[in-house]
Amino acid sequence: MAGFAFGTEIELVGVSADRAVVVVNGGAPQILRRGGRTREGVRLMQVAGENATIVDVEGRTRILALGEAPVRAANHATSASGALSLFADSRGHHFADGSINEAPVRFLVDTGASMVSLGASDARRAGVDFRRGNPVLTQTASGPARVWKVRLDGVRVGPITLHGVDGLVHENELPFVLLGMSFLNRMDMQRDGDRLVLRKRY
Known part of the structure; x- marks a missing residue:
């Protein structure tokens, strides 16, 4: 299996208006301003709420969530055939970096989600005019919520890109984009x- 080396772990442990505190490989916390780098080469791009967008040691853009378990700087590998291997974190969750309409996002594989599901801010970054989609009500753990059904032009996970993928945009924010069955059914x-x-598959 050709791919990246594993081992570098990055954890977001604190945020403020324009700063983030990260821990790399379990070392001492490092405070970064926007554009700053850790000793290992992790660069802070922006802070939004309890999330921080970074460029990791492999040069890839990633979104870290405050309080999330440490993530590997390379949490996937690709084979010559284009297959993607995702490695579970300490809680058994499979995350992947990718994009929607070329806007970088962080996916959580969720076979219980019928469609690719994202929050309003992620949809705006991806240029999705979701309020022109079909509004529907869906049942969540917190009760009924309003969502909009949309068609996503391009969804990329690692080396795999699909076009014309059904998606749901939530009016509330989601910590990650849920990689649901509208994508996974084609795998x-x-x-x-x-x-x-x-x-x-197709």
Whole structure:
């Protein structure tokens, strides 16, 4: 399996208006201003609420959430065939970096979600005019919520890109974009321990 080296872990432990506190590989906390870098080369792009957008040591844009378990700077590997392997974090969740309409996002694989689901701010960054979509009510753990059904032009996860993917935009924010079955139904999925392998079917 060709891909990235594993080992570098990044954790967001504090945020303020224009600063973030990150821990790399369990070391001492490092305070970053926008544009600043850690000793290891992790660069802070912006802070938004309890999230921080960084460029990791592999040069990829990532979104970290405050209080989230440390994430690997490379949490996936790709094979020559274009298959994507995602490695579970300490809580068994499979995360992946990717984009919607070329806007970088962080996905959480969620087979219980019928569609790719994102919050309003992620939709705006991706240029999705969701209020022109079809408004519907959906049941969440917190009760009924209003969402808009939309068509996403391009959804990329690692080396895999799909076009014309159904999505749901929530009026409230979501900590991650849920990679639901409107994407996953077009994949062959295989589990091997903490590894989840995705291969594009069509």
